[in-house]
Amino acid sequence: MSLGKRTGRFLEQSAYFSTLGAALVKAPRRKALLIGINYSDLKVPQVDVIQMRLVLIFFFHYRAEDIVLMSDDPSTPAYLQPTQNNILRELKAFVRHARPNDHYFFLYAGHSSQRKEEVKCVDKKDLGEQDGLDEFVMPLDSVVIVYNEAEKRFDHQIIHDKVILDDLLHDYLVKPLVPGSQLTAIFDTCHSGTLLDLNHYRCNRVCEWTSSVRRAQRKVLVEGVLEPLYERFNRPNTWTQLAIKFIRGADMLSVPKFCSGYCARKDDDNNYPYVICISACKDSQLIYEVGNRSMTAVRIFK
Template sequence: MPPQHQQHYGPQMGGPGGQPQQPYFEYSQCNGRKKALCIGINYFNSKNELKGCINDARNMERFLCNHFGYKKEDVVMLTDDAPNPRQIPTRDNILQAMQWLVGNAQPHDSLFFHYSGHGGQTKDLDGDEDDGYDEVIYPVDHEVNGFIVDDLMHDIMVRPLPPGCRLTAIFDSCHSGTALDLPYIYSTEGKIKEPNLAAEAGQGLLSAVSSYARGDMGGMFKSAMGIVKVATGGQKKAEEVSRRTKTSPADAISWSGCKDSQTSADAYEAGTATGAMSFAFITALSQNPQQSYQMLLVNIREILRAKYSQKPQLSASHPMVCFIWFVSRVCMLTGV
């Protein structure tokens, strides 16, 4: 079980009146109000139509209510087959629903966000991305009203949260590794990932050569610029900017379907269209409800490993102990 007091970390700094201060966060006890937002977008009749995203949203709603103690009236659903115009996942409706999710959030509330749809990248403008690109999600009306960038999602759903308030986010979309801009990314060993500058430079060189061979000059330029960024220490600087500006005293956790550089599969499992990440998350917890964060990350990857190349990611708004039970914190007092 998580500690019930503030967790201090990092160097002490001078505060008001010369008193030393340290960054801190508070684990949620998850015994407050429960609210959830589930978004599934199939992009009907478009050239980029998907098949399983609406199924994902409905499956997640059902799973939350049956296993996590959520009530249907506390779950907002946005799908592009909804008869109510306010439930269509347009850009405005998504942003308003995000604001509803975190509105009047209190310590130890359990907020849950799930998105299944298209994801992508755009040029980073504030220096907090080690690859130089922000992650985005695509509302159903993105061709007219544009995408939603990760900085904005962080500002709406993470920044306002009080210490001890829990937000669990799942992004079943391409390029979603840091889609919520949470600065602490964890490995399957339960350790914080640090930039491997030599490895990243080598991978960038390989990507540049591969792009050149395909005649993809845009991809070659992007990869070459990544090599320059690594060589000049840009990745480490981006990590420092991210941790300085995106760390939170709240308890925000994000599960994503793949790395920022990868795509996330729109798949068929058990004869039904589904996002690979949504399927793996629900399957892993259905098979074993009592899992730590580290165990759950490993098991989700194992479920996907045989058929998919994507590698789901776990990130947090603060340094955390990955051996704490994930489900017991989300489902405390619900009988799970």
């Protein structure tokens, strides 16, 4: 084979592998972080994360190596025991370097609780807690289980320095996401309504079909009123234009501080990541295991 032909073939192969490499680098990733903690009083979280791992692999085509399973089962390696340090380490690595079209799945099954909200004034986008309470998940080393002989029940003594607040969950799971990436988070735990600290936790409820209807209705009604105003006052008066544009951009004259369930839809949804949070209950509610079955088992596996 002549030198010219060899060179041409080499260049063709190089171009092929270069294209293949670029495609592999840009291919969407699917990653999952599953945390199940039985402590000494629960029975199913460990089973839930094992079953969820199998569902992700066989039904949603996740690669086994892209799924991190943390459990307090004795057979789990020490570095994957769900202690505060281990969970924070995995949370930091989970969504880091997110890219468009990447899919992330997060499951937490265990204990959680509430405490008085800590005052935060750093991030103006942080609306705080509407009920004045911070929600938090409880790593294995944040809980001491004590049996209450008088009332025949288990009580939890919480080590508050070891809990993980909802604000931190938001910082690690939501903030690193880029437009086009997707996160599905399931919280099979008490007080879980706003554990991911999302701004829209009422108007996007999937359990109420009226949620999407009323948001669309809100947008139509508001635009129907503001559009004629904008056209009428769209004249060289700079201050008038600025005032109307401000009102039009806000979509309403008075924006509630917290999600009311009637938030207007925006036309720039593609500029944000897509986040779905499935919670077992509202912030004010508790959940219970019934017949060795959890919300995860009932809603996902059945």
